[in-house]
Amino acid sequence: MGIIKAIKLTYDYIKRDEEGSPTGVNRAVDHVDIDIASGEFVAVLGHNGSGKSTLAKHMNALLLPTEGTIWVGEKDTADEDNLWDVRRMAGMVFQNPDNQIIGTVVEEDVGFGPENIGVPTEEIWKRVDESLEAVGMTAYRYHSPNKLSGGQKQRVAIAGVMAMRPQCIVLDEPTAMLDPNGRREVLRTVRELNRQEHITVVLITHYMEEVIEADRVIVMDDGRIVMEGTPAEVFGRTDEMKRYRLDVPQVTELAWELKKDGLPLSDGILRIDQFVDEIMAVYRETGR
Amino acid sequence: MIRDITIGQYYQTDSVLHRLDPRTKLMGTLVFIVSMFLADSWIGYAVSAAYLAMIIRLSHVPVGFIVRGLKAVMILLLISVSFNLFLTAGEHEILSFWIIHITWEGVQQAVFMAVRLIFLIMGSSLMTLTTTPNQLTDGLETGLGWMKKIHVPVHEISMMMSIALRFIPILVDETDKIMKAQMARGADFESGNLIERAKALVPILVPLFVSSVRRATDLAMAMEARCYHGGENRTRMKPLRYAGRDRLGYLVMAVYLGLMIALRSLL
Numbered sequence: 001m002g003i004i005k006a007i008k009l010t011y012d013y014i015k016r017d018e019e020g021s022p023t024g025v026n027r028a029v030d031h032v033d034i035d036i037a038s039g040e041f042v043a044v045l046g047h048n049g050s051g052k053s054t055l056a057k058h059m060n061a062l063l064l065p066t067e068g069t070i071w072v073g074e075k076d077t078a079d080e081d082n083l084w085d086v087r088r089m090a091g092m093v094f095q096n097p098d099n100q101i102i103g104t105v106v107e108e109d110v111g112f113g114p115e116n117i118g119v120p121t122e123e124i125w126k127r128v129d130e131s132l133e134a135v136g137m138t139a140y141r142y143h144s145p146n147k148l149s150g151g152q153k154q155r156v157a158i159a160g161v162m163a164m165r166p167q168c169i170v171l172d173e174p175t176a177m178l179d180p181n182g183r184r185e186v187l188r189t190v191r192e193l194n195r196q197e198h199i200t201v202v203l204i205t206h207y208m209e210e211v212i213e214a215d216r217v218i219v220m221d222d223g224r225i226v227m228e229g230t231p232a233e234v235f236g237r238t239d240e241m242k243r244y245r246l247d248v249p250q251v252t253e254l255a256w257e258l259k260k261d262g263l264p265l266s267d268g269i270l271r272i273d274q275f276v277d278e279i280m281a282v283y284r285e286t287g288r
Numbered sequence: 289m290i291r292d293i294t295i296g297q298y299y300q301t302d303s304v305l306h307r308l309d310p311r312t313k314l315m316g317t318l319v320f321i322v323s324m325f326l327a328d329s330w331i332g333y334a335v336s337a338a339y340l341a342m343i344i345r346l347s348h349v350p351v352g353f354i355v356r357g358l359k360a361v362m363i364l365l366l367i368s369v370s371f372n373l374f375l376t377a378g379e380h381e382i383l384s385f386w387i388i389h390i391t392w393e394g395v396q397q398a399v400f401m402a403v404r405l406i407f408l409i410m411g412s413s414l415m416t417l418t419t420t421p422n423q424l425t426d427g428l429e430t431g432l433g434w435m436k437k438i439h440v441p442v443h444e445i446s447m448m449m450s451i452a453l454r455f456i457p458i459l460v461d462e463t464d465k466i467m468k469a470q471m472a473r474g475a476d477f478e479s480g481n482l483i484e485r486a487k488a489l490v491p492i493l494v495p496l497f498v499s500s501v502r503r504a505t506d507l508a509m510a511m512e513a514r515c516y517h518g519g520e521n522r523t524r525m526k527p528l529r530y531a532g533r534d535r536l537g538y539l540v541m542a543v544y545l546g547l548m549i550a551l552r553s554l555l
Contacts (some may be wrong), residue, residue, distance in 0.1 A: 006363045060513050084515055092513040099503050100510035104422055104454045111525035116515040146457045160514065 001074060003168050003200050004036040004059055004090070008068035013053050023165030028054040030223035031068065038167065041194045041201045043211040045230075046220035047245045047280050052204045055220070056172045059202060060092040073167065086260060088117060090168040091161030095176050097153035106148075106156055107141040108134065113164040124163075131159040134197065151182025155189050162193070168200035169193065175207065183207070208235075208249050212270050252274050299417040303348035304533060306418045310427025310457050312534045313415050319541045320411040323548040332551045333403055339544050340407055349417050357413045358406060365405055425449045430528050443519030451507070459500060466495050498547035 001127075014022045028051045036042050046052040057063040057273045058070050058221040061077040073089040075082040091113075092098045103109030114124045132138045133154040145153055154174050161169055171190065175183040187210055203210065211217050211260050217234045219227035221244045227234050235241065235248045238256040248256070255269040255278075263282055269275045303312070320340075328334050344351060358365075362544070378393030429446035436442050467477065470491050477488050 032448065062509060062513060084517070087513060087515050092510075094506065095512075096503075096506055096511055098458055099506035102451065102454065102507070102511060102514075108525060110423070112511075112516075113514040115523055115525055116517065118523050120522045120523060121525065121527055124523065128525070147452075164514065 001071070002035045002037040002040075004034065004070070004072055004202070005072040006032055006034045006058070006065075008033065009058060009065050009070050011051075011057070011058065011063060011179065012066045013054075020218070027223055029058070029065075030222070031280050032220075032225055034218065034225070036168075036200060036202065038200055039194075039198045041191075041203070041207045041213065042218060043203045043214035043216070044218045044220060045206065045208075045211060045216060045234075045246060047206060050220040050244075051223040052220050053172050054223075056092070056170050056202065056204045058088050059168075062087045062092070062189035088164055089166055090170055091164055091166035092155050093154065093161055093169065093171045093174050095159060095173045097150050098179065100157050101145045101153060101160075104144060105141075106137065106145060109145060109156060110159045110163050113160055117164060127163040127165070128159075130160040134162055134193065135159045149182060150178040151185035154178065154182070154186045156187070158189055158193070162197075162199075166199070168202065170202045170204070172204045173206070174203075175205065175210065183210070187213070206246075208247055212241045212249065219246065231270055232268035234268070235270060292504050293294065298420050299349045299353060301348045303346060303418070305343065305347040307533065308418075309528055309530055309534045310419050310423040311431040311528060312530070312537045313419055314427050314431055316413045316537065316541055317412050319545050321408060323545055324408050324411075326548045327404070328400075328552060328554045332548060333400070335544075335547060335551065336407060339404075340411060343414060344410070346414050347414055347418050349414070354413060354417070358409055361405070361409055365402060369398045372401050379481060421453045425453075426528060428527070433494070443452055443522075447519075455500075455503070458503075459496065462499060463492065463496055466492050 004027050009029055009032045010027065012025040012027050015024045015026055017023045030051070032051075032055060034055075034214050035087045035209060044052045044055065054063060058065060058077065059072060061072070061083055070077050072086045075085055075089070077083075077086050101109050101246060102112050110131055111124050116126050119127065128141075129138070132141055134261050135158050136160060137152065137155050140148065140152065140156075145156060148156065156167070157174075158171075169190070174190075175186050178186065190201055190203065191213055194201045202216065205211065211234075214231055217227070217229060217231050218225055219234060219241070226244060227237065227240065235252045247253075251272050252269055255265050255275055259265045259267075265275075265278050265282070269278065320336075323336055323339075327336055344354065372389060373394050374388060376391055376394035376397045378391030380388060380392035382392055382395070416424070425446040428449075429442055432440070432442050432502060467475075469476070475491060476489040477485065477492075480488070
């Protein structure tokens, strides 16, 4: 069993009228089965309203399933006794960098999580030092979070989660409010944590470029998992991706269009250099 | 212009007073306030003036900076001085004209009142000038910890205070943004009488309110995700510890308070 495993996970949002009596249900997550292995980098893709954020909130027991079960580190999140263990095991980073930083100084914010779980003072300092080092924010430790850029704030938020020593980090669209530079910064940090510290990463996003580095991609639409596989496999099915209102990287789309016109290219080309190599091979073979 | 708002202005420098434990400083402020109400003679005021001068010197905060803080209460000061000056009855009349009677007692009373107010404000602003807002909330939480026994939610209140402090600059930025957005749509905040201007603020306050509620929901979720569950079983990254200078501080306070009580009962 993987670090995060869900069977037939279902979540209903209840719609209410002005008096607060229920008028209908909105099924955000619909019988989802997932199994994420320890150390894996999984990306969850989907357009707005596909249920990907709702799924993410289940991994931290912020939401509890209406039906079905989700286990985090073999602990059932629906059991209230497991609540704090689950939240310690799977840290969560949210979309808005301003609304998740609690401390008025960077290092105090990183220490907030360990303080909550009752870590002794000296140990907190050790963890804060290590976490800030891991995300490359040690130089800013005495700064006010208000003076940092969006990417730096998200790195502080990641450090805050790391200081709780989780086995898994769930990032719910961490780059949606950042500029391209900030986005690269945050992704690099996440990748490094995955490779060097062997932290399991679940990255929720709708930016295709962020998915390329993942071990596995899960595509969600209308609360269901509709595609699953390595990035090359998933992007290889370009026409299917388009049906779910998702883009594929530019180079993948170009290769796909060329292939439709009869050029012998492989499926799911993700990188420009790979594309150039294949085009050159075709050119040498056919002389065109 | 809106960015100039500062709450609890802190003067960044290094001094014994800055390094003192916030609990000691809170107690010191309290002692000083009490002592101001004990003083009722020229000698008493002289002693507290000397005491205040000593603390200001220790704090390394420029005197001009502290005096500037008095501007805000100038009107209050003038009102209380004039009340005391004109309305104190006494035997030694200095000036009598129409309905205005100024007595020697009135002059004395007015001067005492003015000195008392000025000292109070200078004394308590020294507290905020030498303590960061964070230390202040920490000091309040630890110093008032005993109030938990009578079910005062000390931890929760200090948490609210520090979150409020963290969000003030963010909300100020947001207000700026909303104002610009409304101005781009033709809103006018600068003309009209008082009532019209107050009405013009509604389109700023409503979105600001909505967005702060949204922020609060987000923040609550983020805090919960990081295992926040109130003050129980919580450890501290920066626990407050009394040092030798704090013991000395309490001793100085005790001596000063003793002297003030003695002066009041003896003279």
